[in-house]
Amino acid sequence: MNAPxxxxxxxxxxxxxxPAPSLEIATSSAWxxxxxxxxxxxxxxxxxxxxxxxxxxxxxxxxxxxxxxAGRSELADLELLTSEALTGSVLYARPRRDxxxxxxxxxxxxxxxxxxxxxxxxxxxxRSPEEPSQNHTRGLVLMRALAADHGTHRNRNGTxxxxxxxxxxxxxxxx
Numbered sequence: 001m002n003a004p005x006x007x008x009x010x011x012x013x014x015x016x017x018x019p020a021p022s023l024e025i026a027t028s029s030a031w032x033x034x035x036x037x038x039x040x041x042x043x044x045x046x047x048x049x050x051x052x053x054x055x056x057x058x059x060x061x062x063x064x065x066x067x068x069x070a071g072r073s074e075l076a077d078l079e080l081l082t083s084e085a086l087t088g089s090v091l092y093a094r095p096r097r098d099x100x101x102x103x104x105x106x107x108x109x110x111x112x113x114x115x116x117x118x119x120x121x122x123x124x125x126x127r128s129p130e131e132p133s134q135n136h137t138r139g140l141v142l143m144r145a146l147a148a149d150h151g152t153h154r155n156r157n158g159t160x161x162x163x164x165x166x167x168x169x170x171x172x173x174x175x
Contacts, residue, residue: 038108041067045102046086048095048118053086056103056116063105064112068168077146078112078166084139085116085162094119096159111148111165120160 042063046052060082061075082103089101095118096102102117143150143164150164 038106038113041105041107041112043102043104045098045100048090048099048101050087050090052090052101052103053083056086057083059103060105060114067107074169078114081142081146081164081166082114084142085114085164088139089116089118089162093121093160107168108165110168112168113163113165115161115163117155117159117161120154120158 042059044056044059046056057079061072061079064070064075064078065072086101086103093101097119102115104115104117106113106115146166147164148167150162153161153163155161
């Protein structure tokens, strides 16, 4: 393992506690109408380094595969969008105060929602929902093409959360 691949934590697939988390950190969107309750499938803090992209993609793939029994081909869009969201966060935003970004996966109705929380844009730059990361247009094009919805929310503590939702086929096993 070379230095850029170093990672400060160990991923653990642990089901979330029974109570559903508050989804108020995100703006209302067309795909959940702000009315749905969701279930946190898992969340992980990753060192804000390029290695976080690979680790986060693997984490989401394993987590969603565990809960839904989805095959690798069914997870391709989810993995790609997770990679793009994490890449944007690691390359174009500040890490949170502890040097990490947080990756969360939720199940909301017929959607998997992935959230990436970082320390916010660089040099006071606030990302808009149409700009998942500064100078990262490939990610935006992919989000528009593959995600049911996506956006950004500035949290009260100064962090920023970028989120996207991917539809879950009815054939997937429910958690």
